[in-house]
Amino acid sequence: MSAPARLRIVGGAVHDPANGIDGEVRDICIESGRIVSALPDGAPTLDARGMVVMPGGVDIHSHLASSSCNHARRLAPEERAADPVPAPALLDRTAPARSGTGGTVPSTFTTGYRYAGLGYTTAFDAAVAPLMARHSHAELDDTPCVDGGIFLLMGNDEYLLRQIEAGEHARARDYAAWLLGAAGGYAIKIVNPGGVEAWKTGQRNVTGLDDAIGGRKVTPRAVLEVLADAGNALRLPHPVHIHCNNLGLPGNAATTLASMEALQGRRAHFTHLQFHCYGGEPGKGWSSASAKVIEYVYTHPEVSTDVGQVMFGPAMTITADAPVEYLLYQSSGRRWTNIDIELETGCGIVPLAFKEKAAVAALQWAIGLELFLLSEDPWRVVLSTDHPNGGSFLSYPALIQLLMDRSVRDERLKQVNPRLLAGSALADGLSREYTLNEIAIVTRAGPARLLGLRDKGHLGPGADADITIYNRDPDIATMFSTPRYVIKDGTVIVEEGQLRRAPAGRRLRVAPGYDDAIVPDLRRYFEAYSSVSFGNYPVAGLPGEPVAP
Amino acid sequence: MSEGVVARLRQRLRHQADLGEVLAGGWTGLGPSELAVRPVYLEGSGTVPLGELFDLRGEPAGRIRFEGDLARADRLAAGLAEGEVIVEGSVGAQAGLGMAGGTLRIQGSAGPLAGAAGPAARRGMTGGELIIRGSAGAETGARMRRGLLAIGGQAEAYAGHAMIAGTILIFGDAGPDVGLWSKRGSVVALGAIEIPATYRYACTYRPAHLGLTLTRLRARYGLPVKKRHFAGRYHRYSGDLADLGKGEILEWTAE
Numbered sequence: 001m002s003a004p005a006r007l008r009i010v011g012g013a014v015h016d017p018a019n020g021i022d023g024e025v026r027d028i029c030i031e032s033g034r035i036v037s038a039l040p041d042g043a044p045t046l047d048a049r050g051m052v053v054m055p056g057g058v059d060i061h062s063h064l065a066s067s068s069c070n071h072a073r074r075l076a077p078e079e080r081a082a083d084p085v086p087a088p089a090l091l092d093r094t095a096p097a098r099s100g101t102g103g104t105v106p107s108t109f110t111t112g113y114r115y116a117g118l119g120y121t122t123a124f125d126a127a128v129a130p131l132m133a134r135h136s137h138a139e140l141d142d143t144p145c146v147d148g149g150i151f152l153l154m155g156n157d158e159y160l161l162r163q164i165e166a167g168e169h170a171r172a173r174d175y176a177a178w179l180l181g182a183a184g185g186y187a188i189k190i191v192n193p194g195g196v197e198a199w200k201t202g203q204r205n206v207t208g209l210d211d212a213i214g215g216r217k218v219t220p221r222a223v224l225e226v227l228a229d230a231g232n233a234l235r236l237p238h239p240v241h242i243h244c245n246n247l248g249l250p251g252n253a254a255t256t257l258a259s260m261e262a263l264q265g266r267r268a269h270f271t272h273l274q275f276h277c278y279g280g281e282p283g284k285g286w287s288s289a290s291a292k293v294i295e296y297v298y299t300h301p302e303v304s305t306d307v308g309q310v311m312f313g314p315a316m317t318i319t320a321d322a323p324v325e326y327l328l329y330q331s332s333g334r335r336w337t338n339i340d341i342e343l344e345t346g347c348g349i350v351p352l353a354f355k356e357k358a359a360v361a362a363l364q365w366a367i368g369l370e371l372f373l374l375s376e377d378p379w380r381v382v383l384s385t386d387h388p389n390g391g392s393f394l395s396y397p398a399l400i401q402l403l404m405d406r407s408v409r410d411e412r413l414k415q416v417n418p419r420l421l422a423g424s425a426l427a428d429g430l431s432r433e434y435t436l437n438e439i440a441i442v443t444r445a446g447p448a449r450l451l452g453l454r455d456k457g458h459l460g461p462g463a464d465a466d467i468t469i470y471n472r473d474p475d476i477a478t479m480f481s482t483p484r485y486v487i488k489d490g491t492v493i494v495e496e497g498q499l500r501r502a503p504a505g506r507r508l509r510v511a512p513g514y515d516d517a518i519v520p521d522l523r524r525y526f527e528a529y530s531s532v533s534f535g536n537y538p539v540a541g542l543p544g545e546p547v548a549p
Numbered sequence: 550m551s552e553g554v555v556a557r558l559r560q561r562l563r564h565q566a567d568l569g570e571v572l573a574g575g576w577t578g579l580g581p582s583e584l585a586v587r588p589v590y591l592e593g594s595g596t597v598p599l600g601e602l603f604d605l606r607g608e609p610a611g612r613i614r615f616e617g618d619l620a621r622a623d624r625l626a627a628g629l630a631e632g633e634v635i636v637e638g639s640v641g642a643q644a645g646l647g648m649a650g651g652t653l654r655i656q657g658s659a660g661p662l663a664g665a666a667g668p669a670a671r672r673g674m675t676g677g678e679l680i681i682r683g684s685a686g687a688e689t690g691a692r693m694r695r696g697l698l699a700i701g702g703q704a705e706a707y708a709g710h711a712m713i714a715g716t717i718l719i720f721g722d723a724g725p726d727v728g729l730w731s732k733r734g735s736v737v738a739l740g741a742i743e744i745p746a747t748y749r750y751a752c753t754y755r756p757a758h759l760g761l762t763l764t765r766l767r768a769r770y771g772l773p774v775k776k777r778h779f780a781g782r783y784h785r786y787s788g789d790l791a792d793l794g795k796g797e798i799l800e801w802t803a804e
Contacts, residue, residue, distance in 0.1 A: 166563045168593060202705060202724070524590055528567055528623070529642070531668055 005490050006031050008039050012048030012469060015440040016055065018449065018458035022437045028053060030465040033490035037461045046492070048469050051484060054440045055457050056121030056466030057396075060447035061241075061271050061306050062387040063318045064111050065125045065139035065148060067132040068347045071337055072105045072316050072388070076351050079103025079314070085110045092501040095144065104316040104351070104388040108142040113499055116145035118396060119468030119483040122448075122456055122508075125150045126241060126271065126386075127191060127320050129341045130157075131532065133183035134539045140507060141543070145493055147456075147466075149508035151241050152183055153320050155190030155223050156197040158343040159525055164226050165218045170515075173230040177514035178522065180236075182538035184509040186451075186547070187238040188231045191320040192245050193223035196346040199323040206245055209258050220245055221262050228266045234512040235549040237452025239267040239304075247324050250280035253289030260296055260303055269450060272308025272386040273297075274368040286363055288424040290370040298376050304450045306384040309368035309399055310361060311391030312416075315352045318389060322346030343529060354391065362416035364390075366426040372403055373430040378438050382446040396443070397480035403434040403442075404476045439480075452547075453508070465490040511546035551610035553633075554581055556603040558617025564592040569624030569646065571599055572613070577632040581605035584613070623660070626653045627667075629677060639683060643667070648696070650677040654770060658683030661705070664698045665691035672713060674698065680770045687724070690717045693734070697762070701772050709736045712796060716762070720773055731789045731796035737762075739778055739801045748788030748798055755782050756799060777803065 009028040014021050029039040063069055073080065083102030090097045100110035115123055128136045128150040140148040154160055154176060163172040176188055194213035195206045201214035209221040224242065231240040244259045246252035256276040260268075270276070279289035297303050317328055322338050325348020329336035332352060339347040354361040368390070375381035383400075387393040402409045413426065421427040434442075448457020455464045467487040473479035486494035493501045526534035567590040576584065585600025599605070603615075614635040619625065626634045627646035636644075639657030645664045655663075659681045665688055666673040673693035681689075684702035691710040700708075703721035712731035719727075723742040728734075737759065744750075760779055767774035783799040 162565055162592065166593070168564075171593060520595060521592060524567070525592070527668070528569075529668065533669075 005033070006039050006043040007487075007490065007492070008043050008045045009048050009053060009467065009469070010045045012051045012053035014053045014459065015436050016445075016459040017437050017441045018445040019460045021459075028459055028467065030467075030487070030490045033465050035459055035461055035463045035465050046485065048485075050472060052436060052470045052472060052479075053459075054119070054468050054470070055444045055448070055459055055463070056468050056486065056488065057119050057443050058447040058451065058453065058457055059115070059120055059123035059384065059387070059393065060382055060451060061126040061308070061384045062123050062393060063105075063125055063127060063389070064123055064387070065108065065136050065143055065150070066128050067135040068127070068318050068320075068339075068349060069105050069139070070135070071339070071347070072318050072349050072351075073107070075335060075337055075349055076103060076105070076316065079105075080107075085113075088113055088499040088502070090500060090502055092503075095502045095504070097502065104314055104392050105318075108139050109144060109502075112144040112146055112505070113502065114394060116486055116488070116493055116502070117483075117499055118393065118481065119470070119486050120146060120393070121466035121468075121486070121488050122147045122453070124148065124186065124451070124508075127151065127153055127189055127318075128183075128185070129153050129320070129344045129347070130179050130183040130185070131341055131344055131537075133185065137184055137507070137539055137542060140505070144502040144504055145488055147505040147508055149186035150184070151187045151189035152179055152185035153189050153191055153345040154179065154227060155193040156195070156200075156320075156345050158197075158529070159522070160227075161194075161197060161213065161216060161218050161223070164222050165216050169226050169229070171518060172226050173233055174514040174518045175522070176227065176230045177234050177512040178518060180509075181511035181514075181546070184507065184539050184542045186508050186510055187236055188227050188240045189243070190223065190227055190240060191243040191345065192247065192324070193220040194218065195220070195245055196320060196322055199326075200340055200346055205323040208245065208255055209262060224259060224262055228263050228268050232267055236510060236512065237547055237549070238450065239269055241269045241271055243271055243319070243321065244276045247275050247319075247321055248278075248327070250278050250282055250284070250286040253277050253279055253293055256293055257296055260300065263302075264300070265302060267302050268304075270303060270305045272384065272389070273305040273371055273381075274308045274310065274364060274390070275386070277367050277371065286360060286420050288363060288367045288370060288421075290367045291374060291425055294371050294374045294381070297380065301380070304380040304382075305371075306382045306447070307368050307371050308384055308386040308390050309372070310354050310364040311385055311395040311399060312354050312356050312361070312365065313391055313395065315354055315391050316388040317348075317350045317352050320345045320347055322348040324348065325350050328352065342531060356416045359417045359419040362418070363420040363424070365416065366413075366421055366424050369402060369409070370425045370430070372434070372442070373432045374425060378441040379446045379449060381442070382450065383442040394481075397477045400434075400439055400443070400480045401476040404439065406431060406433050507543045509542060509544075509546050510549070512549060551608045553610040553612030553614065554584060554605060554607040555614050555616065556584070556599070556605050558615075558619065559602060559604055561618060562602070562621040564594070564621065565641065566591050566602065566622045567624050568599075568622050569627040569643075572626050572632075572634060573628035574630060576613075577611040578609055580609050581607060620660070626651075629653055642686065645674060645677075645679045647672065648674045648677050648679065652678045652680070654680045654682075656682045658702065659685045659689070661686030661688055662691060663689045664693055664696070665689065666693075674715070680766075680772070682772070684721065690715070693717070699766055699770070699772060703740070709734065712736075718762070718766070728796060728798055729789055730792050732793040733795040735797050735799060737783075737799045737801075742798065742800055744786050744798060744800065745788065747791040748786040749790060751785040751787045751797075753782050753784050753802065759783070759799070
């Protein structure tokens with residue numbers, strides 16, 4: 001029997017906010033892929049003196065492994081031609097080293113390598129149609145270095161809408177539970193509740209929480225309530241993950257606040273909040289409404305959010321919010337795709353670039369930063385760019401620099417179009433600078449806690465040994481874009497800034513219980529309406545065990 | 550002539566009901582008590598006899614009339630092969646799915662996939678007449694093989710999708726992508742229509758057979774056939790050229 005793999009990380013300044021450790025110099029001990037409190041003398045060491053030690057990064061909301069990502073890859077061949085990625089020189093011959101392509105939506109292996117190269121070791125694809133879950137799992141199988149999971153789209157699902165309309169909330173919950181288990185999902189996702197179904201039935205969209213959805217006696221409010229209750233009753237590790245109605249429209253902050261109020265008292269996560277914090281009126285102009293929304297978030301501990309920051313540069317908008325993508329296509333004139341995923345949801349994709357000189361993009365950029373800088377509880381306002389919607393995950397270091405370094409931020413602010421920034425908090429001057437500990441919260445400890453990942457996002461005994469070690473650098477962006485070491489499950493995968501090993505990641509999924517009485521009903525439903533037979537629908541052979549509630 | 554059997558909905562349907570097995574195969578010789586035991590699948594409850602949901606009366610005379618709001622009743626008259634079915638109101642999805650003969654008359658509107666093919670079926674309706682007085686949902690007549698399908702109101706997207714043969718008439722405006730992937734068959738557009746890019750203009754003429762069809766639809770079903778429909782001419786477009794291309798869209802035009 002071989003000795004358990006051990007490693008002692010010596011002398012680094014540890015930032016482990018979940019355990020109240022803020023830059024203290026201490027050793028971190030690893031045995032068999034987990035953090036332990038002590039190791040016998042003579043265990044191998046890794047010298048981290050003068051360096052910063054943090055848990056591995058956790059991306060709570062990304063689009064990295066899905067059929068829609070594949071559509072996006074096909075939609076932008078020029079991005080891939082411009083960014084060929086050679087296979088990394090791995091030391092470990094057991095894992096294949098694959099070449100690939102980059103751009104805003106990298107190929108699968110490259111996605112894993114690049115996340116690892118950034119010090120991220122866990123990432124969730126936040127929008128997967130259950131019907132397409134098989135595809136996502138196949139992509140995650142080929143996305144090394146990160147533990148991954150998927151959120152399942154349910155806010156426009158035919159069977160669910162029918163149950164809500166009939167007042168069968170218990171059956172709606174059972175269906176959600178069955179779907180999560182069958183498709184190997186981790187959380188319930190709602191995208192534009194009812195709006196996608198309305199779009200598919202010939203309405204343009206829904207406009208607010210109390211519109212009828214496609215001629216039904218169901219409202220977006222009912223969808224939010226039933227699914228939020230289902231997520232909480234099933235004791236899912238992550239509550240319902242909500243992309244509100246009216247994304248990207250001026251004045252949508254009112255809808256966002258109404259959605260939060262509708263769920264008052266229920267645990268819920270509101271995602272890419274930046275896209276939902278606009279004041280003004282359609283056709284009459286835009287303004288920032290971040291202060292009002294972030295105030296609500298702060299005073300309501302049941303609400304959590306990620307920001308969905310916009311970063312200047314190329315982006316790829318990928319969403320199940322198909323009607324929004326139609327608007328984006330109309331306003332941008334760019335190529336686009338729009339897909340009807342039969343009974344479940346829709347999908348739209350438009351490549352985009354956020355430009356400093358564009359007034360709306362500048363406002364979006366400012367609103368995202370305001371959410372960060374006005375947030376009084378970083379545990380509930382965590383970092384995302386809604387990769388690749390607001391920008392690639394590769395721009396996280398630049399975002400961290402904007403948060404930590406006011407002089408860089410102010411310099412950048414001078415370069416952007418100020419037309420819509422009058423009266424915005426950022427333009428008035430926000431002096432706050434994030435500390436390293438706050439960065440550790442918004443990029444690791446916070447997302448892990450919101451996701452209910454007990455063994456991630458911290459470095460206490462028993463945690464997964466996912467660790468990132470950075471060289472200190474006066475240039476924050478450089479520091480965070482080139483970690484010196486990255487450790488995944490106790491294996492050093494990045495050494496001296498080079499990717500050396502690329503082990504497969506684990507799958508994070510749940511399989512909540514449900515009343516079996518629903519099964520014959522679902523069998524019938526699939527036979528009558530679906531293009532997939534009931535027996536073929538569940539994804540077979542999922543790796544690993546589901547996460548316990 | 551006897552009125553036939555009348556089926557009146559007892560209570561508003563709260564759940565989706567699948568009536569697909571009620572009129573499949575032979576039924577015209579059956580009286581109310583025999584039809585009452587035919588199975589209906591009620592979502593959430595499982596299989597229940599038709600008589601539990603409907604009050605049935607009358608005599609067998611090759612005709613059945615449904616009364617009540619059937620917007621949540623799917624697959625009504627699926628696989629119909631004989632007789633006349635009349636629905637006083639609107640129906641849910643997949644009415645007349647894969648019907649082979651007989652007549653289905655819907656006085657209200659129909660949901661998606663009326664006269665179309667089921668999820669596992671290659672062919673939609675293969676015969677008979679399906680008349681929708683109101684509007685029709687998406688993919689009406691998808692993959693139909695033969696028969697006559699008339700829509701008094703508007704048709705949503707993808708009417709006649711992947712049609713193999715047969716005839717569809719749309720009196721109201723047609724949604725986008727009519728007749729996409731059709732092999733053969735005719736779609737007659739009496740209202741506004743957007744001709745798909747894969748159809749090509751052939752000629753403008755007055756098809757003689759259309760007068761006969763319109764006369765029949767007016768006389769027998771009271772559809773809103775106007776003088777101008779006879780007097781006008783029709784642009785003929787051939788398609789779908791991305792497939793076999795032997796189908797046509799006939800677009801009514803003035804003069």
